[in-house]
Amino acid sequence: MLPAILSAVAFVGLTVVPAAAAPAPGRVTVIGVGEGDVLNLRAEPRAEAPKVGELPRDAAGIEATRCVSVMRGRIVPADEAPGASRWCRVSLGDQEGWANARFLAPESEAATEEAGKEAKAAPLYSAGPTAEPGGRQRSFLVSATQIGAGRFRAETRHIVRREGRPDSLEEATAIVDCRQRPQSRERDAANLWWAVCRGEMQRFGG
Structure with a gap:
C-alpha cells in the first residue's frame, strides 16, 4: 500500500484553561450562564442587594473597573478569606453594577x-x-x-x-x-x- x-x-x-481564573479589572466576558438566562447586576457586591441591571449570557467587551472579595456581606482582603465570593463592578453600555465573578472571565481566557x-x-x-x-x-x-x-x-x-x-x-x-x-x-x-x-x-x- x-x-x-x-x-x-x-x-x-x-x-x-480548564476553569476561568477569578478576573481582575479589565475587559471581561460572561461565561457559565444557562440558555435563556441572564447575568444579574446588583447595587452592591452581594446576592441579596437590589438588582440594577442585567447582561446577556453571551455578553463580551464588558469593562470591569474593580473586583473585590466578599464574605458575610462585607468586603475582605482576598488573602485573609480564601472562601470568600468574588464580585466585580462592571459596565456595558447603559448597564452598570456588581456581578458575581464566577460568571466572568478575561476575554482571552474565555475565547x-x-x-x-x-x-x-x-x-x-x-x-x-x-x-x-x-x-x-x-x-x-x-x-x-x-x-x-x-x-x-x-x-x-x-x-x-x-x-x-x-x-x-x-x-x-x-x-x-x-x-x-x-x-x-x-x-x-x-x-x-x-x-x-x-x-x-x-x-x-x-
Missing part, C-alpha cells in the same frame, strides 16, 4: 475555553499516547473540504495532555488523498484517512 499524501500546512498552539469546547464537539478520530512520555492526545476532525478528485483539505484540532502542565489545544490543516491509503503503522494518519475518506472508498475501489 502506498503512503497517504498527508502534509501539515498550518499549526497553532493555544493554552486550554480559548470556547475553542476547546468547539474542538470537543467535532468528531473524535484518534486518541492515544504522544511521543513525549506520559502525554496523551485526542484528535478531532473539524471539517473536510474537497479540493480535487479524491483529495480533501482536513481541518483538525488536537487536545494534548502533558504531565504536570495544562492541556493545550493545537490546530492543523492536512491534505488527504483518498486514493492512497496510509500504512497501518502510521496510526494518526490512518485514522484521519478513514475519518475523511470512508464515504469515498467505493469510488476508488476501497
Whole structure:
C-alpha cells in the first residue's frame, strides 16, 4: 500500500484553561450562564442587594473597573478569606453594577475555553499516547473540504495532555488523498484517512 499524501500546512498552539481564573479589572466576558438566562447586576457586591441591571449570557467587551472579595456581606482582603465570593463592578453600555465573578472571565481566557469546547464537539478520530512520555492526545476532525478528485483539505484540532502542565489545544490543516491509503503503522494518519475518506472508498475501489 502506498503512503497517504498527508502534509501539515498550518499549526497553532493555544493554552486550554480548564476553569476561568477569578478576573481582575479589565475587559471581561460572561461565561457559565444557562440558555435563556441572564447575568444579574446588583447595587452592591452581594446576592441579596437590589438588582440594577442585567447582561446577556453571551455578553463580551464588558469593562470591569474593580473586583473585590466578599464574605458575610462585607468586603475582605482576598488573602485573609480564601472562601470568600468574588464580585466585580462592571459596565456595558447603559448597564452598570456588581456581578458575581464566577460568571466572568478575561476575554482571552474565555475565547480559548470556547475553542476547546468547539474542538470537543467535532468528531473524535484518534486518541492515544504522544511521543513525549506520559502525554496523551485526542484528535478531532473539524471539517473536510474537497479540493480535487479524491483529495480533501482536513481541518483538525488536537487536545494534548502533558504531565504536570495544562492541556493545550493545537490546530492543523492536512491534505488527504483518498486514493492512497496510509500504512497501518502510521496510526494518526490512518485514522484521519478513514475519518475523511470512508464515504469515498467505493469510488476508488476501497
